Amino acid sequence: MTSGKRIHVALVDPGLTEADVDVARANAMTNFNRMAEEVPLAIQQLEAGLENHIRQEKGSALRKLRRLYKEMEPVMAALAPYLACRPGCSGCCHYPIGVMPIEADLIASRTGKRLLTGGPGARTGTLVRQEDTPCPFLVDNQCSIYDDRPMACRKHVALTNTAYWCQPERANDHAFPMAGLSTLTAAFEYVIALDGRGMPRDIRDYFGHAPSTP
Ligand code: SF4
Numbered sequence: 001m002t003s004g005k006r007i008h009v010a011l012v013d014p015g016l017t018e019a020d021v022d023v024a025r026a027n028a029m030t031n032f033n034r035m036a037e038e039v040p041l042a043i044q045q046l047e048a049g050l051e052n053h054i055r056q057e058k059g060s061a062l063r064k065l066r067r068l069y070k071e072m073e074p075v076m077a078a079l080a081p082y083l084a085c086r087p088g089c090s091g092c093c094h095y096p097i098g099v100m101p102i103e104a105d106l107i108a109s110r111t112g113k114r115l116l117t118g119g120p121g122a123r124t125g126t127l128v129r130q131e132d133t134p135c136p137f138l139v140d141n142q143c144s145i146y147d148d149r150p151m152a153c154r155k156h157v158a159l160t161n162t163a164y165w166c167q168p169e170r171a172n173d174h175a176f177p178m179a180g181l182s183t184l185t186a187a188f189e190y191v192i193a194l195d196g197r198g199m200p201r202d203i204r205d206y207f208g209h210a211p212s213t214p
Pocket of ligand 1: 149
């Protein structure tokens with residue numbers, strides 16, 4: 001179900017590209033407005049109910065995390081047409097990926113990989129592109145643990161038309177419209193608090209730097 005409103009698409013000077021921050025911001029705002037008007041009510045209600053669903057789920061924090069991942073899939077799929085993220089774009093997989101201990105446990109149990117202990121755990125704060133050491137689960141430019149990918153990957157979505165501004169070195173100095181997803185965030189924070197363990201570490205600190213074979 002949609003609101004029935006029609007989209008107003010602004011004409012943009014063809015000489016300008018998304019490398020121009022004002023153009024990119026206008027495009028992101030247009031995409032944000034389209035998303036707000038067009039995302040079906042059922043999806044909005046699903047997102048709004050996420051925290052309650054996860055709180056009511058019986059069982060361990062890990063079980064609740066898996067349910068959260070599963071329930072947010074249709075939400076993120078509904079947002080996909082308004083985002084720059086596309087299959088084969090792995091730009092964000094070259095940056096530090098903050099992973100909570102419970103997320104690392106899930107990935108380890110699903111892949112059979114052993115968790116590394118120790119490690120600096122500091123790269124999550126640097127946001128510098130790791131050109132030679134992408135995420136170890138990036139295989140043939142695709143995520144090999146897509147169903148179990150951490151929340152940082154799920155929520156790293158860009159409303160701009162292209163991935164040009166996905167690079168933190170570019171985006172950090174500018175403000176862009178963002179998809180809030182506050183209930184989803186609250187549900188995740190509830191699971192993390194229930195698990196009760198530490199701070200995020202970079203995914204490479206849990207699983208090393210070598211590319212992972214499926
Ligand atoms: S887990 Fe998947 S989506 Fe996330 S950084 Fe690694 S390859 Fe990319």
